[in-house]
Every structure is written in C-alpha cells, then in structure tokens.
Amino acid sequence: MLAFILRRLGSAAIVLIFVGVLAFILFRYVGDPVNQMVGIDTSIADRDRLRESLGLNDSVIVQALRFLGHAAMFDFGVSYQFKRPVAELLIERMPATLELSLISALLSLVIGIPMGVASALGKDRWYAKLLQAVSLAGISLPTFLIGILFIYLFSVTLRWFPSFGRGDTVKLGTYWTTGLLTSSGLRALILPAMTLALFQMTLIMRLVRSEMLEVLRSDHIRFARARGLPARSINFRHALKNSLVPVITVAGLQLGSVIAFATITETVFQWPGMGLLFLQSVQNVDVPIMAAYLLFVAAMFVAINLVVDILYLAVDPRLKTTSKAH
Amino acid sequence: MTFSWSRPITKIRKLALLSSLGVGLIASTLAGEAANAKTFRFAFQGELKAVDIYALKESFSLGVLSNVYEGLVRRNAEMKLEPALAERWETIDPLRWRFYLRKGVKFHNGEDFTADDVLFSVDRIRTPGSDLKANLPADLVAVKVDDYTVDFVLKTPNPLLIAEWETFSIFSRKWAVANGATEATSASATTPPYAALHANGTGPFIIVSHEPGVKTVFKANPNWWDKPKHNLDEVIFTPVTSSATRVAALLSGEVDWIDPVPVADIPRVESNPGTMVAAGPELRTIYLSFDQMRPELTGSNVKGKNPFKDVRVRKAFYQAIDVETIKTKVMRNLATPSPVMIAPALFSKYNDFKRFPYDPEASKKLLAEAGYPQGFEVTLDCPNDRYVNDEAICQAVVGMLARVGVKINLLAQTKSKYFAKILASGGYDTSFYLLGWTPATLENYNVFSNLMMCRDEKGKGSPTNLGGYCNPKMDDLVNKALVEPDPAKQEAMYAEAYKIALFDDVGYIPLHQQALAWGMSKKIKVPQRPDNYFIFAWVNKE
Numbered sequence: 001m002l003a004f005i006l007r008r009l010g011s012a013a014i015v016l017i018f019v020g021v022l023a024f025i026l027f028r029y030v031g032d033p034v035n036q037m038v039g040i041d042t043s044i045a046d047r048d049r050l051r052e053s054l055g056l057n058d059s060v061i062v063q064a065l066r067f068l069g070h071a072a073m074f075d076f077g078v079s080y081q082f083k084r085p086v087a088e089l090l091i092e093r094m095p096a097t098l099e100l101s102l103i104s105a106l107l108s109l110v111i112g113i114p115m116g117v118a119s120a121l122g123k124d125r126w127y128a129k130l131l132q133a134v135s136l137a138g139i140s141l142p143t144f145l146i147g148i149l150f151i152y153l154f155s156v157t158l159r160w161f162p163s164f165g166r167g168d169t170v171k172l173g174t175y176w177t178t179g180l181l182t183s184s185g186l187r188a189l190i191l192p193a194m195t196l197a198l199f200q201m202t203l204i205m206r207l208v209r210s211e212m213l214e215v216l217r218s219d220h221i222r223f224a225r226a227r228g229l230p231a232r233s234i235n236f237r238h239a240l241k242n243s244l245v246p247v248i249t250v251a252g253l254q255l256g257s258v259i260a261f262a263t264i265t266e267t268v269f270q271w272p273g274m275g276l277l278f279l280q281s282v283q284n285v286d287v288p289i290m291a292a293y294l295l296f297v298a299a300m301f302v303a304i305n306l307v308v309d310i311l312y313l314a315v316d317p318r319l320k321t322t323s324k325a326h
Numbered sequence: 327m328t329f330s331w332s333r334p335i336t337k338i339r340k341l342a343l344l345s346s347l348g349v350g351l352i353a354s355t356l357a358g359e360a361a362n363a364k365t366f367r368f369a370f371q372g373e374l375k376a377v378d379i380y381a382l383k384e385s386f387s388l389g390v391l392s393n394v395y396e397g398l399v400r401r402n403a404e405m406k407l408e409p410a411l412a413e414r415w416e417t418i419d420p421l422r423w424r425f426y427l428r429k430g431v432k433f434h435n436g437e438d439f440t441a442d443d444v445l446f447s448v449d450r451i452r453t454p455g456s457d458l459k460a461n462l463p464a465d466l467v468a469v470k471v472d473d474y475t476v477d478f479v480l481k482t483p484n485p486l487l488i489a490e491w492e493t494f495s496i497f498s499r500k501w502a503v504a505n506g507a508t509e510a511t512s513a514s515a516t517t518p519p520y521a522a523l524h525a526n527g528t529g530p531f532i533i534v535s536h537e538p539g540v541k542t543v544f545k546a547n548p549n550w551w552d553k554p555k556h557n558l559d560e561v562i563f564t565p566v567t568s569s570a571t572r573v574a575a576l577l578s579g580e581v582d583w584i585d586p587v588p589v590a591d592i593p594r595v596e597s598n599p600g601t602m603v604a605a606g607p608e609l610r611t612i613y614l615s616f617d618q619m620r621p622e623l624t625g626s627n628v629k630g631k632n633p634f635k636d637v638r639v640r641k642a643f644y645q646a647i648d649v650e651t652i653k654t655k656v657m658r659n660l661a662t663p664s665p666v667m668i669a670p671a672l673f674s675k676y677n678d679f680k681r682f683p684y685d686p687e688a689s690k691k692l693l694a695e696a697g698y699p700q701g702f703e704v705t706l707d708c709p710n711d712r713y714v715n716d717e718a719i720c721q722a723v724v725g726m727l728a729r730v731g732v733k734i735n736l737l738a739q740t741k742s743k744y745f746a747k748i749l750a751s752g753g754y755d756t757s758f759y760l761l762g763w764t765p766a767t768l769e770n771y772n773v774f775s776n777l778m779m780c781r782d783e784k785g786k787g788s789p790t791n792l793g794g795y796c797n798p799k800m801d802d803l804v805n806k807a808l809v810e811p812d813p814a815k816q817e818a819m820y821a822e823a824y825k826i827a828l829f830d831d832v833g834y835i836p837l838h839q840q841a842l843a844w845g846m847s848k849k850i851k852v853p854q855r856p857d858n859y860f861i862f863a864w865v866n867k868e
Contacts, residue, residue: 031742039383082538083522151574163574272540285742
C-alpha cells in the first residue's frame, strides 16, 4: 500500500513538473507581457529596462527552470498586472471558486438524482421524455449561453437575482471569505451555481437513469417484487441504492473539472474566483498567474486521482493482488 | 412496469414548489434593501489594477484615480487646464516656471500638503516602476522656494510642460516614507507594494478598500479643499468583463453606469425605460498606415521592392476606402470620419481639411500607373479587442480594397499579440496596419512626435511611427511650430505639416474618431470628457 502511494506520488511530481514547463513555454507565445504593462507611448528604453528587470531577456529554458525552482518553494512570483504576489492573489480568489463549485456539485446531486429516478421509473411517460429533452439541452448548450439566458431571464426581466458579482462577503479566519452567510451573497450564488451545475446535473441524471433501468431489470429486484414488497421500498431502498455507487465515483471525479472549468461561468457572472483571474491574465499576458493557476489545477487533478486510486485499493481487493504481483 | 412512481414525482413537485417559494422569498426580502440613493455603482470592461496612479498610463485607470490623487493643475469638462493644487503659476522666464501652491490642503490621512510633497513626487514619478516618466521632461529640476512655492527649472524651453500634469499626481512624502512606498509600484518588486493597494491623495474621493479585479470602494472626502460638484457619499466600482453581463447589469439597475456599451446593444439600452446611452466624440483617431521604410515588404507577394514607397499606391489605397460606409455600416454612425490625425476638438484648423474622395476608379488608375494593374497581396495587421469594432473595420477595408484588385490577408489578433508584432519591441513587423492614437498632451505636437516624424530602425525619433514615414521638411516645420509663441501661427504651421504628410505624401489614411458610448441610468447626470477619463467627482444622482 505504501509503495503504491509512493509510486503514485512520484508520478504525480513528474506530471506537475511537466505541466509547469509546458505551461510556461506555451505562455511565451501568448504575446509580449510588457506591452500590457505600460502605455503605448512608453519609451523603448523604459520597455527594455522593464523587460530586463522581469528576466524576460533570458532564454525560455532558463525562465522556465527559474519559475519551477521558485514554484517548488511555493513562490509563484509577482503578477505583472496587479503587482502583487501570485500566491496571495490565488488564495484570495480560491474561496469564491470553491464555494461556487461545491454548491453546484451539491445542486447537481440533489436535483440530478431525483430527475434520474423519475425519468427511469416513468420511462415512457411525458415527463420522463421532457426530462430527457431538458437533459439534452443541458448537455449540449454551452455554459456561457446558459449563463446569459439566465441573466436575461432572472436578472433583467424578473429582477430576482443579481447578474454579476458575489454579493457581500464575510471574513472567516485570515484567508477565507464566504458569501454563504449574507443574503446578498446567497442571492448572487444561485444563478452561477445553477449554470455551472446544469451540465453535471444532466450528466448525473442520465447516469442514474441508465443505472436504475439496469438495476430494475436485475434478479434481486424481480424477487423483491415477487415477494410483494411495496414499490416505494423496491425503488428507493433497493434499486436506487444499488445504482448510486458509480454515480458517486463520477460525481467525485467530476468535482475536479467543475473547479477547473468554472472559468467560463465565472467570466459570464463576473464571479471573482480563480477562473476569472486566469482568463483575465490570459488577456493581459500575466504569465506568473497563468502558470501558477495551471499548476494548481494539475495538482488538484493529481490529488483527486490519487485519492480515488487509494479508495479503490481499499474497496476492491482484486487491485491489491495485482499491485503485489508487480 | 406499472408499479407506482407517483410518490417520488409528487415529492419532486413539492420540492420544486418549495424551492421556488424560497427563491421568491429571498428575492422579495432583498428587493427591500434597495441601494442607498447616494451610492454610485459603475462597471467597466477592464480592471483597476494597482491604485498607484504612476503604475500604468491607461486612460481608465488614470481617470478613476484622478478622483483620489490630484495634480498641480487639472482639466475641466471642456479639457481646459485649470488650477488644482497650485492656485496659480507663472513663467518667470521660458526656462523657469513658478507654481504657487494652495494652502490648507490636506491629504486623506490628515497631513498638510506642502512644497516638499511636490519635490518628492517629482522624484517618485521618475523611479523605475513609473509609467508616467514622460509627464515631466527628464532634465527638469524642481526647486523649493518656500513651503508653498515651487520653481521648475528647464534646460530647454517647453511650452507643453504642463500639458500632462493633471496626472502628475502629488503623493504625500511622509506617508510614502512611512509605508515604504517611495518608489512607484513595479511588477518586479520583491515585497508586496503598499501603494498598489492603498492610496493617500488630496482628491474628492478616498479609497476605502481595493480588491484588485473584484471591487473598489470609494467614499466622498468631507475635507476636500474644493466645492464638490457631485452629491455622492459612496462609489463602488466593479469590473465586468463580459459585455452581455455588463449590459444586463445596467438594464437590471444593479449599476448606474457602464463603459463601453457594445455598438450592437445600443438600441436595447436606449429602449429600456430607465437607461440611456450617452454618445459623444472621443479624441482617439483611428488610422491606417504602411511600411514605407523597408526596401521589401515582409508581408506581401511583391518581391524586390516596396510598393508603399510609391505615393500613387498609397493614394490608391486611400481612395479605395469608403469611410462613409465604415461609419454607417460598421460603426452605426458612432464615428466621425476624419481628414487629419487629430480630433476636431484639439485642432482649430480641422475644418480646413477635406478627405480625398472615395473613388475606386481613380484608385485603379493610380495602381495601374504605379505598375500594379492587377493589384498585389499584402497583410493587414489589426487588433480585435482594442478599439471599437476594430476587426470589423479591417474586414470592411479588405472588401473595399478587393474591389480595386488588392488582395488583403487580414491578420486580426488579440491586442497582446498584435502589439507584440507591430511595435518597436517586435521589430515593427508590419506592412499595413490599423492603429488608434489619442495625444496625451491633447495637442498636435504629440501626434507628430509620436506617429509621423522620422525614425531609425530602432525607433529613435518617433517611436510609434510604425511604418517609418519620413519627410525632413515636415519634421523641421513641426519642430519650429513647437516653440512658436503665437498660437495662431503655430496652428497654421501644424496645418501645413498635416498637408505635407497626409495630402502631398499620403503617408497615412486617417479613418475616423470613434465615439464614446456610455450606458447610464437616467438618474445620473455627468459631463462626458472626450478623453474618456471618467470623473465621478462630477456625478450627480437623483
């Protein structure tokens, strides 16, 4: 077990180094950061001085290695645009992204599972067909379009929810700010969380539906029915429970992508999270932020996968034997 | 499968009902705590990065921060200079300007404003992190005469000395020293720069909090030395990057002012009962120009020579472009076609000029005379997120030039890529380009000295003269005009210089001045400054 974890940690480190170097080299081709840092009539001498002081005249390899060296000590440099340490900026923005992603993951479970159950149980009924159609829309409509539609419907026309921002926030401890404790924060959360949740929600609904249909056909359900158990008990105690295992795996793995791909939702709703920071830094060629964010996302995926692997190992004895055989 | 599914469904229905009820409740209770009438909320497409006004020369940041920091002079809504922290000034001789400082002015932290602060600010604006170094001539020396008098001593006469002094903002020496902010905020700093997040000016608004890229809160300065022209208690700024969201925020009344309104959304904002669009002329001139320097173009199929060195080719391009169509179709009338490289508000002889007429036939003839009867191919460099409808303008130009046989390969890119290619740092790698320019000094000399006077390969001379147009006769005239004391004669000399560069040599194709398009709540009254500095110290809210 320990050897397995160590081996996984080793490959995780290689992945991170690779992502770091790749990200850094790619960003060299996004444009010239200096042009975004000064006005257009700033003199050439001043531009050169700035370029020199940022170390942009060194070769890409030297810059990438320097970045990695600092990153290993959790020093991601200073943002070109905000002139503040990148680590500080990311930590400031992290609570917004995490709250948004966790709430929308929760929403997608709380709404997606009942939707899946309903569409499995009444599979030929009109509402099941409606749910299927809705889920198709949820899967195929791009997030930004859904976001804009929500804004025009719920903010501009009905005026129920704000169209942008995070509302008022409360500080918890040194680093965490939360919008969950103020009414304006909660209101501001609803539209972006729904937008972000919609894709996952329909994914989970479809997954639950197909799993339920599968389980409902299996022998133990038929026996339960033959024994005359009430339908409610069959559907929810036996069938649903058995369908949920893969759903939880998928939902857990998807959490990583919800956090990483909150970028678009954050941009549409001007949600002050890390994704928005990242997109803005792409426009401004703020290389330190871009590189640090990508590293963060890579680290998160690596961590989630590691946890899943370990859980599998704990759950599935077959994996243990193969890992020993190596 | 006919067993009961009715239960879960009713449950879901109940749940849906409950949640929508909950939603309605939250919504209705919160509608009650409507905004305080004296809070002004505004959204802009970009962020306010560091609040150190010296850190970035960009009109939005300078405009917003000039509500917090003030210079010795300032500009009014008509762009005329007027006294601010200096009560008055005089030129003792052409090399010595004397400023009499206003007494009784206090910084936001309560310190008195004196001559020491002016001297300190002269030093600070010249520190490496400053992007405003050009606001002061490099050889200028500031001399303290007494606590409220400062002399500025020059090596060469400079009639434009104070043209950019609105943003030569005065920092408190004591505050900067106490907080380690004596140098302008630089991105290469190793310590978190204090002045990037905190401000201490003398202006009508005080920064309460600044979360970069998220929100900045200002409150009115009760001890401001001047009589306020606004009636606000508090101002909240949020950047909103997505245009659709920004417009939605205005329509739903969450913000009182947005900039810019995308051209396509103007009818929507106008038709909404509570909002309007304030459109006005902006000072930026959008123009096209050519590489007139290299012996062979980098982006063309013509080899061994540079077609743009021939004035007939340049004029043929000029006459092939229909600016009226660009104005009506691309800009939806939010543009003023321009014969010269400066806005009408800044040049008294603007109306003496008339563009060459749009004439594709004449254009074809000129091309044939120049030896290109079949036209030729050339790449047009164009930004796609810098000016209003920039890419669409370029596309229109592509179509218009195709009609005279010139095949344009359009390279429209995001501004970071675009500027990296075409500016001096990219080796002026362009054959044909679209650019916009607002003279920071708000007069003609800046246009010539940045865009139109001769330069060498490295950019010595006019650094932003990307195509390298060069006519020493025009340069002489402009240099003489700069030191001409009689304004009428000076304007006539600049007019002559424009005639040489734009009509005799056709070195540039000025297209238009784009218009400002502010989206505003009808409760807001604010004068619009044509340089798009947004001065919320002039805002009045019902």
